[in-house]
Amino acid sequence: MVYFLQEYFFNCFTRSASIILLSLSLLLPQLSNAAIPQKHEDFPQGVSAINPGSELWREVRQRDSAVTGISQVKGVETGVLINSRGGQWARFRIENPVKYAPMVLGVVFLVLVLFYVLRGKVGIEGGLSGQMVKRFTEYECIVHWTLAIVFLFLAVTGLILLVGRPLLIPLFGKEIFSLIASASKEGHNLFGPIFLVSLLMMLFSFVKRNIYEKGDLAWLLKGGGFIGDGHVSGGFFNMGEKTWYWIVILIGLVISISGLVLVSPNFGQGRLVMEISHLVHVFGAIILTAISIGHMYMGSIGTEGSLEGMKSGYVDINWVEAHHDRWAKECHENEMVISAEEYARLQGSKPDTAMEKEA
Amino acid sequence: MIEYLIDGPLWYFALVVFCIGVLWQLASIVFARSKTDLSVARGSATGGAWRNVFSRFVPHHEIAPQIRIQVVAGYLFHLGLFALLFFAAPHVLFLEENLLGFGWTPMPHWAFIVSAQFAFLGLIMLWLRRVVNPVSRLISTLDDHVAAILTFVVMLTGCFALLEGSTALRLLHRFTVEIWLIYFPFSTLMHTFTFLPSRAFTGAWFGRRGIDA
Numbered sequence: 001m002v003y004f005l006q007e008y009f010f011n012c013f014t015r016s017a018s019i020i021l022l023s024l025s026l027l028l029p030q031l032s033n034a035a036i037p038q039k040h041e042d043f044p045q046g047v048s049a050i051n052p053g054s055e056l057w058r059e060v061r062q063r064d065s066a067v068t069g070i071s072q073v074k075g076v077e078t079g080v081l082i083n084s085r086g087g088q089w090a091r092f093r094i095e096n097p098v099k100y101a102p103m104v105l106g107v108v109f110l111v112l113v114l115f116y117v118l119r120g121k122v123g124i125e126g127g128l129s130g131q132m133v134k135r136f137t138e139y140e141c142i143v144h145w146t147l148a149i150v151f152l153f154l155a156v157t158g159l160i161l162l163v164g165r166p167l168l169i170p171l172f173g174k175e176i177f178s179l180i181a182s183a184s185k186e187g188h189n190l191f192g193p194i195f196l197v198s199l200l201m202m203l204f205s206f207v208k209r210n211i212y213e214k215g216d217l218a219w220l221l222k223g224g225g226f227i228g229d230g231h232v233s234g235g236f237f238n239m240g241e242k243t244w245y246w247i248v249i250l251i252g253l254v255i256s257i258s259g260l261v262l263v264s265p266n267f268g269q270g271r272l273v274m275e276i277s278h279l280v281h282v283f284g285a286i287i288l289t290a291i292s293i294g295h296m297y298m299g300s301i302g303t304e305g306s307l308e309g310m311k312s313g314y315v316d317i318n319w320v321e322a323h324h325d326r327w328a329k330e331c332h333e334n335e336m337v338i339s340a341e342e343y344a345r346l347q348g349s350k351p352d353t354a355m356e357k358e359a
Numbered sequence: 360m361i362e363y364l365i366d367g368p369l370w371y372f373a374l375v376v377f378c379i380g381v382l383w384q385l386a387s388i389v390f391a392r393s394k395t396d397l398s399v400a401r402g403s404a405t406g407g408a409w410r411n412v413f414s415r416f417v418p419h420h421e422i423a424p425q426i427r428i429q430v431v432a433g434y435l436f437h438l439g440l441f442a443l444l445f446f447a448a449p450h451v452l453f454l455e456e457n458l459l460g461f462g463w464t465p466m467p468h469w470a471f472i473v474s475a476q477f478a479f480l481g482l483i484m485l486w487l488r489r490v491v492n493p494v495s496r497l498i499s500t501l502d503d504h505v506a507a508i509l510t511f512v513v514m515l516t517g518c519f520a521l522l523e524g525s526t527a528l529r530l531l532h533r534f535t536v537e538i539w540l541i542y543f544p545f546s547t548l549m550h551t552f553t554f555l556p557s558r559a560f561t562g563a564w565f566g567r568r569g570i571d572a
Contacts, residue, residue, distance in 0.1 A: 139428055142487045149483055179527050183519035190472060190518050194480050312493070348497040 097282045108290045122303045124322045130340030132314040147198040157184035196256040210245045236327040255284040373537035380544025407566015408559040436481025442474035
């Protein structure tokens with residue numbers, strides 16, 4: 001009997017407890033919701049200060065951690081609605097490459113101006129003789145100038161895209177700048193692959209003569225003749241020219257490949273790859289542009305007799321002896337030197353025209 | 360105002376100058392008086408003309424190594440420009456809406472870009488060859504350089520307007536095209552229309568005399 005009563009009361013208790021717990025579990029969410037307005041009794045209208053979508057947008061903006069959703073659109077990063085890293089990347093770009101690129105180019109330009117003022121044009125002992133040697137073929141000159149023209153176009157349009165916003169908007173205003181930037185972007189993208197083709201033509205045309213050889217290191221140690229007055233020995237290409245060639249080829253390839261990654265975003269590369277490519281592209285382009293300013297200086301007003309080599313393909317024998325004495329020896333041995341009259345006849349000008357131009 | 364001028368009166372003026380100029384030049388060649396050839400024919404003039412028209416598409420084997428650059432660059436430029444002019448989607452649409460009233464299937468965008476790249480590379484190399492090669496430099500006139508540079512500028516402004524989102528860039532391209540059309544009949548650009556008749560004339564002359572050239 002006692003056992004029966006105990007069991008009866010136990011069952012009643014457990015059932016009551018179950019009902020109470022069930023009721024509580026159903027009521028608690030309601031109570032928790034009802035508690036929200038109670039926290040904000042300052043708002044008599046009963047408007048909640050907390051945006052009910054704030055949690056959702058926090059997730060979307062991914063301020064706490066990266067979240068990838070599900071989308072019908074299939075592709076790279078299509079599950080990411082808003083990538084807050086984009087803002088960080090934009091700030092990084094403005095605070096680094098955009099800021100330092102003009103500085104680097106400006107410093108290089110100033111150094112060259114200073115160098116020209118202090119050192120002047122590097123002349124040839126005894127001056128130009130008028131006797132010429134064929135250094136480059138017509139095809140090699142055309143390849144060089146094609147690459148140069150395309151590179152200059154890309155450098156100008158690239159710099160407009162990189163630093164045009166802070167530099168050109170104050171000059172031309174936003175509307176004109178938007179036109180210039182749009183035109184530059186289209187031009188830059190279209191000429192990029194032409195640069196790659198020109199670069200490959202340059203690679204195959206000049207590679208044999210740009211392999212480093214014995215004697216090149218001595219050229220480097222004497223700073224290519226700019227340090228001291230001593231004579232610097234050199235072959236067909238000296239070490240400085242060979243190094244410039246390999247810089248153009250290697251950095252040019254890096255710029256081209258990173259540019260193709262940027263211009264073709266439909267090959268599955270993500271945002272990170274694009275950002276890295278952008279940095280590599282800008283870094284390489286600035287280095288190449290900075291050194292090319294030096295190359296343009298050396299090939300024109302910096303060194304007497306250099307420009308003629310790429311204009312006509314012929315160089316003065318005294319210039320060859322001053323800068324490429326080992327090759328000069330070959331020229332004399334193989335009777336490659338032609339007279340001023342013969343050179344003038346080949347160029348279709350009077351004998352003294354070339355000399356006058358150089359002078 | 361500028362938009363109205365470029366899209367309206369200047370466009371029609373350029374078109375009229377181009378059409379009348381080209382017709383006038385061609386007519387002056389066709390109706391030019393030449394001495395009657397009284398010699399006994401040693402071969403067929405017609406056969407010589409046809410042979411010369413097609414044989415000159417390939418360089419003669421004896422001079423091929425010397426002119427390899429202008430052959431390759433020439434084909435790159437001319438084929439690229441032809442594809443651009445007549446098969447680029449914006450041009451097909453323009454011709455359909457403004458001139459012909461009918462259109463045809465344009466090439467895809469990637470082919471448009473590749474054609475433009477071929478044309479640019481070819482034109483740059485051809486012009487460089489003109490100034491680097493001493494013989495070409497000597498026989499080149501100011502007109503040759505102006506024609507090349509003007510064509511380059513037209514292509515460049517077209518490249519700038521590729522996005523098709525800016526009226527100003529479209530007008531710039533159209534303006535340069537109008538200048539190019541006005542310049543065309545009075546320049547070496549006329550070789551677009553005269554290269555076939557001139558080949559045929561030379562070929563007929565050779566053919567009649569039995570010259571295998």
